[in-house]
Amino acid sequence: MSLVNELNFWKYEQKCLEVVKNLNEKGFVANYFPDRSKAINYLIQHTADSESIGCGGSMTITDLGILNMLADSGKKIFNHNQPGITPEEKLNIMKAAMFSDVYLCSTNAITTEGILINIDATGNRVAAMIFGPKKVIVVAGRNKIVEGSIDEAIKRVKNWAAPPNSKRLNFKTPCKDTGFCSDCNSPERICRVISIMERKPRTADFHIVLINEDLGF
Numbered sequence: 001m002s003l004v005n006e007l008n009f010w011k012y013e014q015k016c017l018e019v020v021k022n023l024n025e026k027g028f029v030a031n032y033f034p035d036r037s038k039a040i041n042y043l044i045q046h047t048a049d050s051e052s053i054g055c056g057g058s059m060t061i062t063d064l065g066i067l068n069m070l071a072d073s074g075k076k077i078f079n080h081n082q083p084g085i086t087p088e089e090k091l092n093i094m095k096a097a098m099f100s101d102v103y104l105c106s107t108n109a110i111t112t113e114g115i116l117i118n119i120d121a122t123g124n125r126v127a128a129m130i131f132g133p134k135k136v137i138v139v140a141g142r143n144k145i146v147e148g149s150i151d152e153a154i155k156r157v158k159n160w161a162a163p164p165n166s167k168r169l170n171f172k173t174p175c176k177d178t179g180f181c182s183d184c185n186s187p188e189r190i191c192r193v194i195s196i197m198e199r200k201p202r203t204a205d206f207h208i209v210l211i212n213e214d215l216g217f
Contacts, residue, residue, distance in 0.1 A: 009034075009212060012142045012212050013032075013034070013212055015112065015142065015145050015147075016032045016142055016145070016210050016212055017032055018112055019110055019112055019114060019145055019210060020032045020208075020210055021114075022112070022113055022114030023110075023114040023208055025114065026114050026198070026199045026200060027199055027200035027206075028114075028200045028206050028207070028208050029205075029206065029207045029208070030114075030207070030208040030209075030210065031207070031208070031209055031210070032210050032211075032212070033209060033210070033211050033212070034211075034212050035211065035212065035213060036064055036211055036213055036215075039064070039139065039209050039211045040064060040065075040066055040069070042209060043064075043066050043104070043137065043139070043209065044066075044069065044070075044073075046102070046135070046137060046207060047070060047075065047101075047102050047104075047137075050075065050100075050101035050102045050134070050135070051075065051076060051101055052075065052076040052077075052078065052100040052101045052102070053067070053070050053075050053076065053077050053078065053100055053101070053102050053103075053104060054078045054096070054097025054098065054099075054100035054102070054103040054104065054128060054133055055067060055077065055078060055079045055080075055081075055097060055103075055104050055105065056097075056103065056104065056105025056106070056124070056125035056128065056129070057079075057080060057081050057105075057125065058104070058105050058106040058139070058216060059106070059165075059168075059215075059216040059217060060106035060139050060140065060141060060215040060216035061104050061105065061106060061139060063215055063216065064139065064215075066104070067079060067104075078093050078094075078096045078097035078100055079093065080093040080094045080097070080124075094122070094124040095124075097124070097128060097133075098124070098127060098128045098132035098133065099132055099133065100133050100134075101133065101134045101135065102133060102134065102135045102136075102137060103128045103129070103132070103133035103135070103136045103137070104137050104139065105125055105128070105129060105136070105137075105138055105139075106138060106139055106140050106144070106215070106216050107138050107140050107144060107208075108144065108153075108156075108157040108161050109144055109145075109146045109153040109154075109156050109157050109161075110140060110144050110145055110146065110153075110208075110210075111145075111146050111147075111148065111149070111150065111153050112145060112146070112147050112148075115150060115153070115196065115197065115198055116138070116195075116196075116197040116208075117146075117150060117153040117154055117157060117194070117195070117196055117197075118157075118194070118195045118197075119154070119157045119158070119161070119162065119190075119191045119192075119193065119194050119195075120192065120193040120195075121171075121189070121190045121191070121192050121193070122192075122193075123192070123193040126193055126195040129195070129197070129201075130195065130197075130201050130204075131201060131203075131204070134205065135205040135206075135207065136204055136205070136206045136207065137207045137208075137209060138206075138207070138208045138209065139209045139211070139215070140208070140209070140210055140211070140215070140216075141210075141211050141213050141214050141215025141216060142210070142211065142212050142213065142214060143214040143215065143216075144215075144216070150196055154194065157191075158181040158183075158191055159180065159181050160217060161216075161217040162175055162181060162190050162191050163175040163176065163178075163179045163180065163181070164217045165190060165217060166188075166190050169190075171186075171188040171189075171190055172186060172187075172188045173186045173188055173189060173190060174186065175190075
């Protein structure tokens with residue numbers, strides 16, 4: 001690792017540790033991991049006693065490859081992004097995921113104060129994060145940290161997460177073509193439901209895994 005990369009890693013580590021401290025003070029079970037391998041071990045450990053795993057359509061979760069590992073271990077995976085399913089089947093999987101033993105997803109932004117901001121097109125992910133599954137595990141890379149207000153975090157989601165997600169899903173939105181949010185009124189607009197999580201939901205077993213890597217959008 002070069003000196004520049006080493007110092008950048010150190011700086012991000014300080015940010016991650018501050019965020020984890022603030023999240024724990026807000027009732028979450030938050031942990032910091034320097035790399036994905038240690039985080040994957042944590043995910044395997046905390047899903048060991050579960051039979052069903054729901055997924056929020058996260059590129060972070062996909063990049064980690066954890067769903068394949070869990071499927072290979074015999075877990076039932078509710079993944080609405082699998083190819084070759086009908087819209088009705090996709091909706092049914094989304095609903096089933098809300099009552100899974102463990103719901104795995106990422107978050108669009110975390111402020112340094114420990115507030116989670118998420119924006120959905122359908123709302124299935126934010127709904128499951130708030131209520132339903134026995135356990136929720138949110139996995140986030142260091143790039144999701146926002147040093148600023150909730151408004152700045154929302155701007156981060158709309159300008160940095162929504163355009164590549166629209167392009168990935170081939171939604172007919174202006175940001176898919178321009179890469180910039182225009183607060184559109186497109187029928188396929190991806191930014192429809194905003195959730196701001198200031199504290200752990202009261203009855204939730206809620207874990208947050210923060211990794212010192214850039215993951216997802």
